[in-house]
Amino acid sequence: MKYNFWFVVGSQFLYGPEVLEIVEGRAREMAEELSRYLPYPLVYKVTAKTNQEITEIVKEANYDDSCAGIITWCHTFSPSKMWINGLVNLQKPYCHFATQYNLEIPNDEIDMDFMNLNQAAHGDREHGFIAARLRTPRKIIAGYWKDAAVHERLGRWMKSAVGAAVSKTMKVMRFGDNMREVAVTEGDKVYAQAKLGWQVNTWATGDLVAEMNAVTEAEIDALMEEYTSKYDIATDNVDAIRYQAREEIAMKKMMDREGCMAFANTFQDLYGMEQLPGLASQHLMSQGYGYGGEGDWKVSAMTAIMKAMGEGGNGASAFMEDYTYHLVAGSEYSLGAHMLEVCPSLAAPSARPRIETHHLGIGMNEKDPARLVFEGKEGNAIVVSLIDMGGRLRLICQDIICVKPIMEMPNLPVARVMWKALPNLTEGVECWITAGGAHHTVLSYDVTAEQMKDWARMMDIEFVHIGKDTTVAELEKELFYNDLAWKLK
Numbered sequence: 001m002k003y004n005f006w007f008v009v010g011s012q013f014l015y016g017p018e019v020l021e022i023v024e025g026r027a028r029e030m031a032e033e034l035s036r037y038l039p040y041p042l043v044y045k046v047t048a049k050t051n052q053e054i055t056e057i058v059k060e061a062n063y064d065d066s067c068a069g070i071i072t073w074c075h076t077f078s079p080s081k082m083w084i085n086g087l088v089n090l091q092k093p094y095c096h097f098a099t100q101y102n103l104e105i106p107n108d109e110i111d112m113d114f115m116n117l118n119q120a121a122h123g124d125r126e127h128g129f130i131a132a133r134l135r136t137p138r139k140i141i142a143g144y145w146k147d148a149a150v151h152e153r154l155g156r157w158m159k160s161a162v163g164a165a166v167s168k169t170m171k172v173m174r175f176g177d178n179m180r181e182v183a184v185t186e187g188d189k190v191y192a193q194a195k196l197g198w199q200v201n202t203w204a205t206g207d208l209v210a211e212m213n214a215v216t217e218a219e220i221d222a223l224m225e226e227y228t229s230k231y232d233i234a235t236d237n238v239d240a241i242r243y244q245a246r247e248e249i250a251m252k253k254m255m256d257r258e259g260c261m262a263f264a265n266t267f268q269d270l271y272g273m274e275q276l277p278g279l280a281s282q283h284l285m286s287q288g289y290g291y292g293g294e295g296d297w298k299v300s301a302m303t304a305i306m307k308a309m310g311e312g313g314n315g316a317s318a319f320m321e322d323y324t325y326h327l328v329a330g331s332e333y334s335l336g337a338h339m340l341e342v343c344p345s346l347a348a349p350s351a352r353p354r355i356e357t358h359h360l361g362i363g364m365n366e367k368d369p370a371r372l373v374f375e376g377k378e379g380n381a382i383v384v385s386l387i388d389m390g391g392r393l394r395l396i397c398q399d400i401i402c403v404k405p406i407m408e409m410p411n412l413p414v415a416r417v418m419w420k421a422l423p424n425l426t427e428g429v430e431c432w433i434t435a436g437g438a439h440h441t442v443l444s445y446d447v448t449a450e451q452m453k454d455w456a457r458m459m460d461i462e463f464v465h466i467g468k469d470t471t472v473a474e475l476e477k478e479l480f481y482n483d484l485a486w487k488l489k
């Protein structure tokens with residue numbers, strides 16, 4: 001889907017046709033100019049002067065699948081009772097862009113005509129009130145429209161809105177059920193579909209095995225060539241790699257046939273398969289598919305959504321799991337990995353992933369599964385967990401700083417990422433556990449905490465952020481108040 005955003009400018013008839021012509025001309029100019037700097041086109045739609053015009057444009061925006069959101073601005077005053085009928089029916093993400101055409105107040109030129117034409121400071125307040133009064137979910141971005149920092153913020157919000165659009169059409173393919181007895185990977189799929197749009201359904205492992213048996217040697221040869229071009233082969237067990245290729249081709253065919261962008265499986269249900277998909281899942285993730293281990297469909301869908309939100313970034317959003325701590329005072333780190341399935345988009349530029357085969361002591365693997373092994377890259381990132389609180393969803397986001405792993409770990413047969421959690425390891429862990437965050441997360445170098453907050457608001461779910469200033473005491477209070485607020489909602 002090629003997404004775009006609509007620019008809807010508020011005005012009124014009071015100033016006469018000449019002023020309205022100027023407003024429209026400038027709004028067109030701004031949309032065209034801004035589109036050069038934003039990740040998605042901003043399309044000028046209307047200078048709205050009546051209740052009917054606003055109601056109509058909102059109906060059109062709701063109906064148009066390619067419209068990922070609307071951006072409003074009031075060049076002049078625009079009485080906001082005209083906006084009520086539109087805003088109460090708005091189903092698309094909404095950003096109020098509080099800007100102004102002119103950068104400066106022109107000392108010599110300014111008179112009452114100039115004031116009437118250029119009164120965004122006035123008009124945007126009237127416009128802002130009605131959204132506050134109606135409790136309309138929105139993002140407010142203020143600043144000069146030619147400012148690079150403003151482009152950056154508008155662009156990030158657009159990507160959150162695209163995440164919302166992708167969420168509404170998300171389909172997750174589950175191969176079998178969740179890992180037995182695990183609580184945090186469970187969840188109310190009916191509620192998730194009503195709230196987030198996710199269609200989460202199951203396919204039998206036997207269906208996958210049948211699909212795998214139909215894969216041809218020629219198809220496997222072609223994918224083997226791709227593996228060889230991207231990765232170093234560090235095993236003699238070519239059959240194990242070819243088996244992963246077979247699994248990948250079969251899973252991709254099934255997902256593409258059903259329009260699924262995410263999948264989940266579990267090592268406890270591989271009936272008829274020789275290997276847990278490792279390399280297969282990793283290579284699928286690198287193509288934008290979401291994945292969750294142990295049947296974790298929530299983290300799988302979130303991975304696919306955050307990959308879509310990060311489009312144009314470095315492509316690094318991936319399924320992750322907190323594994324082990326390094327608790328040495330002054331050098332405290334978390335080590336993240338998974339039993340196989342870490343997306344190679346996380347790999348440091350210097351660390352070309354290696355395909356290795358090793359015994360996997362867990363689950364029902366008859367043969368040693370092939371997997372990609374590499375070191376994760378450095379940089380600021382976030383980890384995100386979506387949990388089901390019973391009757392509602394909570395999105396938890398923590399700021400982390402990824403580092404080059406401080407040791408080689410030559411016997412660790414999986415890809416690994418090492419990071420410092422904020423505010424620090426122990427307080428960060430206390431906050432995460434207090435909030436109920438899962439061991440599975442989406443780790444992203446592309447998407448920011450602010451973008452996840454915006455996304456959560458668009459989806460109307462709770463958002464909890466753990467950052468450099470978070471304390472357990474404050475977080476406990478926030479969670480308590482949130483619980484009350486969401487019960488009242």
Ligand code: MN
Nearest residue numbers: 293294321440
């Ligand atoms: Mn896991």
